[in-house]
Amino acid sequence: MxxxxxxxxxxxxxxxxxxxxxxxxxxxxxxxxxxxxxxxxxxxxxxxxxxxxxxxxxxxxxxxxxxxxxxxxxGVPAPSTIRRMRTKLKLSQREAGSLFKVGENAFDKYERGLIEPSGPTIQLMTLLEKHPELLDELR
Incomplete structure (x- = not known):
């Protein structure tokens, strides 16, 4: 029925x-x-x-x-946490994907909750949130 x-x-x-x-x-x-x-x-x-x-x-x-x-x-960040971390670093989704070497659309998928970031990506995001001055070294 x-x-x-x-x-x-x-x-x-x-x-x-x-x-x-x-x-x-x-x-x-x-x-x-x-x-x-x-x-x-x-x-x-x-x-x-x-x-x-x-x-x-x-x-x-x-x-x-x-x-x-x-x-x-x-310690797997929720989509809202990922968005907050990325915007704190003043990165677009595409810039973040390129910088983290995860693909241009990865952060869109992370922030919509479609996929979870890998362990190393989570660790790098967490490190950069605490030490945003390291962002220039990655570039």
Whole structure:
């Protein structure tokens, strides 16, 4: 059975049960390597505590939570951290990709969360954030 969304964007018919789901936000626990955080997960939910349906960018909250935990635990910078580091160094995405020898479009992909930078790239970004004067030596 196909999911049917009503003309009112705050309602949807459940593809499994046929009941009307209402647009809302519920807490969701994201866990990574034994650490957890709670994020607000938008979706279409039944009046009871049943399963919700998530569409479009609804899962972005879970992705952001997972990236925050990976940054905290593994030191893998989140896309927003990468953007902040790059702009602090006054580099365009293309300049950063060329300077770091990772390709012209790599920083676009890092900052959109499509791929994660390699360990050496993370280390170099972290070093340059602490010592921006070393940027001239790389050039």
């Amino acid at each position: 196909a999911t049917r969304e009503s003309s009112e964007t705050n309602r949807m018919v459940s593809p499994e049960t046929g009941e009307t789901l209402m647009r809302g936000v519920r807490p969701f626990t994201v866990t990574y390597k034994g650490e957890s955080m709670i994020v607000d997960l938008p979706g279409y939910y039944p009046p009871s505590d049943g399963q919700g349906v998530h569409v479009g960018d609804d899962m972005a909250a879970v992705d952001a939570g997972l990236r925050a935990l990976k940054e905290k635990i593994d």
